[in-house]
Amino acid sequence: MLRIVLSTLRHRKAGFAGAFVALLCAAALVCACGVLLDTGLRGSVAPERYAGAPVVVTGDQFVHQRKIKKKGKVKHKAKAIAERAWLPAPVADRVRAAGAHDVVTEVTFPAEIGSGADESWGHGWESAALTPFTLREGRAPGARDEIVVDAATARANGLHAGSRVRVASAEPGVYRVSGVTRQALKNQAAIFFSTAEARRLAGHPGMVTAIGATGSKAAIAGALRGTRATVHTGKDRGKAEFLGAEKSRIKLISMGGALGGTALLVAILVVSGTFALSVQQREREIALLRAVAATPRQVRRMIGREALLVGLVAGPLGAAAGLPLAFWLRDRFRGLGALPPNLDLVVSPFPPAAAAVAAVVAAVAAARLAARRTARIRPVEALGDAALRPARLGAVRALAGLLVLAGAVVLTVVLAGLHTDAASSPVTMLAAIVWTVAVALLGPVIARAAVAVLGVPLRAFPVGGRLADANLGTGARRLASVITPLTLMMGLTATILFVQTTMGHASARQATEGTVAAHIAGPKVPHGTAEEIRRTPGVTAVTEVVHSTVRVGLENYGIQGVTPSGLDKTMDLDVRKGDIKNLDASSIAVSTTAASRLHVAPGDTLRLTLGDGTPIAPKVIAIYGRGLGFGDLTIAHDLLAAHVDDPRGTLLIAGTAPKGVPTTDAASPAEDKASTNAEVNYVAMGLIIAFTAIAVVNTLAMSTADRARELALLRLVGTTRGQIARMLGWETLAVVLIAGVLGTAIAFAVLTAFGQGMTGGAPYVPPLAHLGVLAWGALLAAAATALPARLAMAARPADVIGARE
Structure with missing residues (x-):
């Protein structure tokens, strides 16, 4: 058995190269995320100011x-x-x-x-x-x-x-x-x-x-x-000494866990797809083994050992590559201010070992699963089945696909009811991945339906279009294999990008609409400066605004402190119930989102803990609608300023702004916060997008390279290089269209649920940015198809067919 495995690996290097790259990237991602998680759990910060005090x-x-x-x-x-x-x-x-x-x-x-x-x-x-x-x-x-x-x-x-x-x-x-x-x-x-x-x-x-x-x-x-x-x-x-370092350490635990879990799910999906395509390409030789009395168990063992050998090489190499990747992530997070410079990574053997083991297990499991159908073919039917490659969907796979589809629907419905970033972020990514898994399982059915629709316009183009239609129709399983990673990449990319734009746009819109002051000064304006501006001729009202985070129970809520006098001239919180004019040290206003979560209304008492640990129990006097732009809770400025590290804040000025006072625009505080969070998420999730992009190139390149004999036959019967190129171009366009529609549909479903839960409205998707996502997918697909096709057509057709025979 081992000799057969080694011989297969030696003679099918191109097919296993794709699986090797996928596993290597998966191990690197899991290792890097594991290092971040380990740092969050066991990382420490050496004292500086307190170094001389035991x-x-x-x-x-x-x-x-x-x-x-x-x-x-x-x-x-x-x-x-x-x-x-x-x-x-x-x-x-x-x-x-x-x-x-x-x-x-x-x-x-x-x-x-x-x-x-x-x-x-x-x-x-x-x-x-x-x-x-x-x-x-x-x-x-x-x-x-x-x-x-x-x-x-x-x-x-x-x-x-x-x-x-x-x-x-x-x-x-x-x-x-x-x-x-x-x-x-x-x-x-x-x-x-x-x-x-x-x-x-x-x-x-x-x-x-x-x-x-x-x-x-x-x-x-x-x-x-x-x-x-x-x-x-x-x-x-x-x-x-470094309170921010402790917060960052806690954040690394959640970020490393969420990112590592997402990376592992994506890796399993991508590796499974890569091995599935590799096994599909070998159906003829597997059928021959079955015809000469190889049992299904022997076939599964052979494929499993092939995957084991690939995983044993790719896993440790990928884990080793994950260590510099973790340091690269550390530097990026430090540059964005999400990680303090004095919190160093904890590098131990556990994350690389776990990543290597995960790669090996994923390889063997994916290969055995992919070989399940082929290994069970009866010997008498083996050669015919390998030649025809039917796109039937097995009962088990169909049932699994429907169950996963139902799970995706449930996750999307749940997402629509989540109102906090901590709760919605992991569910958002998970929902997008589960939708893609459903697409992968039901891929052959989706592919046949899509080809039936696209076949009509394709047949309008002689030779190239008709050949593309014929190939797509008979290769539904291959089409499903190449659609899955492209759908995953487009869907995940759109979801990650437009979750940030949805939150940023909603926050900035509420801040802009709710700021009625003519001018904004800040940040870090001291109280004394605010008093001087109030006495300036032409100034009708000055509202001091300071921000912090409080705990209600154990939950985090953003809070702002505002000076009540003249608030109606500088800020419109969109009060829905009650009256904010009577805001004082014993009262609080609550956003509609927070009020629904906390089950409070005007007249109720809300017990909370201020940022420095001081408990208070103010009375709710108003419910307002613009919580995204101004924070979930609003209390009197003097009360909050006495319990924050830096009491300096922003000034909203009604009337004529005094000379020499630096001003900014209304949306900038909300936009800056959203932008910082978005950049951190882009860096973290960008690695997963890059991984899926590599998987797209891998899968399409493997699929095209395996068609060398088919392309050679077309050339022998008189098809020109140009006609073959046009055929491949139409096929690639069909793949991009199908994946683009599926990826867009997945992203739209997830983003709509996310927007409903977090902003109460529709998602914000910039058209040009979405076109950019689709164009990026099309570019990858074209490059991954064109180069292997050119290499395949470089050899003489007779040599290719002779070598294959």
């Missing part, structure tokens, strides 16, 4: 929920909050009482000087010991208007002791540089103020962001039991 105490950065289940079991869940949790300053006394020494308190708040690091924070000089920072020149800040800057900030802005510089913060001002540190942190800038000034600018009287100490973690944790303080040591201190 023990760091911070506020609890999680919202907790405990449920008592059957038999008294308690299930605990925790979700991260969006902002920094603060601690009462007296917690430091408890730490000291636990026997700790070198206890240092820390306040952290946004503060920037000109150009420099992406992250820049202000601190009190007393917390310089946490790193530690030491002075290179000058002295510590003593007066209220003095600061110490780190070495990198001084170098970037040309500062030295004695310089005067403007510092942007919640209360901007001009300060004198009293000193410059020797040290600079890699991923953040540090500006040190006097203790009193730092606490004033932080805006949280009697509170601190962290406490550094030297002592026993167990003793300190015991002393803090019953408070909302958490104790960190080792690399865990990095979580306390």
Whole structure:
């Protein structure tokens, strides 16, 4: 058996090359996604600011929920909050009482000087010991208007002791540089103020962001039991310092899992199709084996071992290629701001090993499944069946196709009822893939129906069109095999592209329609500037807007804080119920989508946790329609600003805009957020699209190359090269049309359900972008057909037929 397998692999290199490439790409994708998932699960961030403090105490950065289940079991869940949790300053006394020494308190708040690091924070000089920072020149800040800057900030802005510089913060001002540190942190800038000034600018009287100490973690944790303080040591201190890194780590878990699952599903579909086509091309030789007494089991074992050998080579190579692919993904995500630079990938043997095993299992399973029908042919019928290649659809395959089709319909209906991105995103991709699986299973029936429709116009063209019609009619199984990957590519590409445009367009439209202010200033405008603009002649109203994320239970909701006075002159939230004019610190307005999910109406109390972990229970006073453009929840500006890391925000100005105030357009905040999310999704899912594109080229090239004998016979009976080229052109056009219609139909069904659930309206599909997707599919199909056909026709027809015989 092994000799037959090796001989087959040696003499049918072209056919197995397609399966090899598909498996290699599949293993690379699964490995890269596995590395991302592993990083999310086990990745850590080394501390920078807190490197000199063995023990760091911070506020609890999680919202907790405990449920008592059957038999008294308690299930605990925790979700991260969006902002920094603060601690009462007296917690430091408890730490000291636990026997700790070198206890240092820390306040952290946004503060920037000109150009420099992406992250820049202000601190009190007393917390310089946490790193530690030491002075290179000058002295510590003593007066209220003095600061110490780190070495990198001084170098970037040309500062030295004695310089005067403007510092942007919640209360901007001009300060004198009293000193410059020797040290600079890699991923953040540090500006040190006097203790009193730092606490004033932080805006949280009697509170601190962290406490550094030297002592026993167990003793300190015991002393803090019953408070909302958490104790960190080792690399865990990095979580306390870089809140964004922890959020990114959690996001990597969901992204790696979703992307890896989607990649695996696509890989199974693509590899199955590739092996199915390979087995179809070998039906004649398999039939000969059956005719000389090979049993169905032996045929299946032979094909399975062929796939095993291909998988054993392609799997490890693909897994090895997946490691640099994971680093490429890391760099792209860092460039988009979705991954912090100090969260490094965790590279372990588990993802490559899992990817290699997955490739081998997928290869063997796909090959055995593809050989099922051929291996069961009765020996007497073998040669006739191989010659005729009927396109009958077996009862098992037909039943499976109908069941999968029903599953696709159910998923699409479910998608129409999902209103959050976290819930709808995986279902959207899954629905598109399941629709494609249904197309693959019912492919021969779809192909015959499509050929019957296209045959009429094709027969209008002499020779080329008629030959194409005849070939398509007799090769329905081959046609179904090449349609599937092209349908998958077009359907997935359109779905991924237009999910983003649908959300972005809906958000921007609501923001534009709901912003009635004449001008918008921002971002990061401090409260003092807003007060100055209010006093400017010609300005009739100024609305300060600050954004954050809150938790209702464990669910995330976007929230905005707005100044209630003059809100009707700057913002129209499309209030459906209640009245937003009476918005104050004890009330809240809720979008229609959030209200339906939370089951609240005007007059109800909504319990939620603000971004810094503070629980509130405001009364619902209004329900509004423009939640996509402005956030699901709206509360008073002063309430929200007191519980965010950066209270600076955007200003909506009614009337004449003062000179010197930077303005932007109404849709930009919504569009920027949608654009950032879209770019991350494009990078992640673009790899799967690239994989399907490779599968399209593979399948079409294998299909065309296998027709060398057929093309040679046509040339022997007098068909010219030009007529054959036109025949292949018409066939390719038919394939692209069928796949384009199917892919468009799949995308339209999924996008319509997605739009209904997420935006309450129809999907937004730019016509030119959709034409681009179809054109890209047509280009790939043409290239994958033309080159193998040219190579096949380069040899003399007699030589080709002689070699095949």
